[in-house]
Amino acid sequence: MVDFNNLTPAGIRTSGSDSADEITQKTSSESLIGSPPKVIASSMEAKLIKESKKVEKAHLRQLKNKRKSASLAAKKSLKTGAKNYKAKLKAENKTERKVESSFKKWIHFERGKREFENSKNPTVLTNLKRDIVLTTYTLPKAGLENFLGAVEELIHAQKKATDAGGESTMVKKNALDRLEDISQVGLAAIVLPLYTTTYVIAAPLLAPVYLAASAFQAAARNFRQAKASGQLGDLT
Amino acid sequence: MIKKKETEEVFQLQQLIENHVEKGFRVLTDRLSSGPDYNMDALEVLLNIADCPPVEEGVIDLQSHFKISDRFMEVYKIAGSNLMLEDKKEDAAEVFYCLALLSPLEPSIWLLLGNAFFHCKKYEEALISYTTASLHDTNDPRPHLWSAHALQALEQIEPAIISVENAIKVIGYPAKDEFLLKDAQNYKAFLNKL
Numbered sequence: 001m002v003d004f005n006n007l008t009p010a011g012i013r014t015s016g017s018d019s020a021d022e023i024t025q026k027t028s029s030e031s032l033i034g035s036p037p038k039v040i041a042s043s044m045e046a047k048l049i050k051e052s053k054k055v056e057k058a059h060l061r062q063l064k065n066k067r068k069s070a071s072l073a074a075k076k077s078l079k080t081g082a083k084n085y086k087a088k089l090k091a092e093n094k095t096e097r098k099v100e101s102s103f104k105k106w107i108h109f110e111r112g113k114r115e116f117e118n119s120k121n122p123t124v125l126t127n128l129k130r131d132i133v134l135t136t137y138t139l140p141k142a143g144l145e146n147f148l149g150a151v152e153e154l155i156h157a158q159k160k161a162t163d164a165g166g167e168s169t170m171v172k173k174n175a176l177d178r179l180e181d182i183s184q185v186g187l188a189a190i191v192l193p194l195y196t197t198t199y200v201i202a203a204p205l206l207a208p209v210y211l212a213a214s215a216f217q218a219a220a221r222n223f224r225q226a227k228a229s230g231q232l233g234d235l236t
Numbered sequence: 237m238i239k240k241k242e243t244e245e246v247f248q249l250q251q252l253i254e255n256h257v258e259k260g261f262r263v264l265t266d267r268l269s270s271g272p273d274y275n276m277d278a279l280e281v282l283l284n285i286a287d288c289p290p291v292e293e294g295v296i297d298l299q300s301h302f303k304i305s306d307r308f309m310e311v312y313k314i315a316g317s318n319l320m321l322e323d324k325k326e327d328a329a330e331v332f333y334c335l336a337l338l339s340p341l342e343p344s345i346w347l348l349l350g351n352a353f354f355h356c357k358k359y360e361e362a363l364i365s366y367t368t369a370s371l372h373d374t375n376d377p378r379p380h381l382w383s384a385h386a387l388q389a390l391e392q393i394e395p396a397i398i399s400v401e402n403a404i405k406v407i408g409y410p411a412k413d414e415f416l417l418k419d420a421q422n423y424k425a426f427l428n429k430l
Contacts, residue, residue, distance in 0.1 A: 212337040213291040213298055215254045219261035220286035 253337070260334030263327045264315060273315040278308045299339040309339060316348060325355040336365070343373035350382060359386040377406040377413075381420055384427070393430050400424040 261282070268279040285302045299309060312335055319328035329352035335345045350365030363386050370379035380403035387396035400420055407417045 210291050211250050211253050212257065213301065215250075215257035216261070216285050216298070216302070216334075216338070217288065217290075218254065219258050220283050222258075223261070223265055224283055224286055 256330060256333050257337065260330035260332075263319070264312060264331050264334065267315045267319070267331075268311075273311070273318060275311055278311040281305075281308050282312075297339060297341060298337065302338070304338065309335065309342075313345065313348065316352070320352060320355070325352055328352045329356055329358070336368075340368075343369040343376065343379075347376075347378060347382075350379070350386075354382070354386055354389075357389075359389045362386045363390075375406065377403040377416060377420070380406060381416070381423070384423065388427065388430075393427060397424060397427050400427060 265279060265282060267273040268275050268282070281304055288302050291298070291301055312331065316328050316331035316335065319325075319331060329349065332345060332349035332352050336342075336349050339345055346365045346369035350362045350369060353359070353362035353365055363383050366379040366383040366386065369376070370383075373379075380399050384396040384399040384403065387393075387399055400423055403420045404417065404424070407413055407420060
């Protein structure tokens with residue numbers, strides 16, 4: 001009979017009264033003796049693993065629920081925000097088309113801003129900044145008014161992200177970006193509201209690409225025709 | 237009614253752009269086909285634009301669409317700069333205008349265009365160009381500083397001071413340009429006395 005209370009980690013503890021044979025016998029049966037504690041250990045381990053899995057599962061479920069409710073809340077707030085923004089535009093007597101155009105841009109920036117707030121991914125921010133810059137090229141008259149607002153909102157989002165903390169490099173980058181944004185918006189903020197005729201001045205500079213492309217192609221064709229008809233002489 | 241108004245707006249814009257592109261293109265092709273900027277390869281690239289397919293939705297960078305390499309863009313920029321040196325500021329502005337349309341994401345072209353407008357005393361246009369340059373290169377203090385000069389010319393002293401302050405902020409990062417910083421600080425002191 002093996003005394004399980006006397007088991008050592010190696011298997012069996014031999015008492016002083018045991019003969020050499022008995023020791024050998026007991027040692028040789030070590031594998032048999034050793035197995036029950038192992039079983040006990042593994043079963044305990046299994047139990048622990050099971051429990052930890054349960055805890056992990058519960059935690060994951062909790063996280064999922066939290067995320068789901070956060071996303072629902074975000075969707076709801078975006079919906080409310082969108083409704084308010086649309087109402088605001090309508091109150092300003094903007095035409096239906098202008099409302100739609102401004103609204104689409106607002107949604108785009110709002111989504112991007114939220115995405116950045118959630119992910120803290122600098123690429124999202126870079127893309128959003130690029131979109132804002134590119135928007136200046138295709139902005140209709142009404143959209144130009146929203147340009148500064150969109151940039152201001154972006155700075156606000158960046159500030160919030162910086163305040164929230166995160167990795168030190170990220171904070172540093174945000175702080176830097178913020179400084180850059182303040183300076184770049186500074187100039188836009190000075191220039192754009194200064195002149196009521198900004199759109200008229202900006203129009204040729206912010207030309208839609210397709211208009212510019214056709215103008216270039218027409219100019220190149222005209223030059224070729226002039227060259228072919230001998231008006232330009234032999235250029236070579 | 238709205239549609240008609242918008243169509244008119246687009247039509248006017250088209251006329252404006254065609255007018256500018258025609259002028260700029262003519263000046264540039266003249267420079268490349270004769271004179272100090274003679275470069276037949278660069279001229280050929282410009283003429284090949286006629287064979288390119290029409291732009292699709294989403295294309296922003298016409299330089300890539302028309303397959304114009306950076307090297308040739310550099311040639312066109314030099315041609316424009318030479319026009320500036322020859323005191324043909326109006327022509328230079330037209331050339332840089334075309335280049336800005338071709339490569340609207342390149343801040344140096346907007347800066348050159350801003351300078352050309354500035355010397356043509358078209359300060360409002362210069363301001364728009366500098367603003368665009370500052371949006372594309374946030375580390376460059378020059379658009380802020382130069383736009384302050386344009387603002388001063390337009391007798392907008394307070395905005396000019398803010399613009400110089402912005403320039404000073406930008407100069408601080410990433411590498412401090414002591415010379416430019418001193419220049420900006422002196423200019424700010426001068427503006428404050430006005």
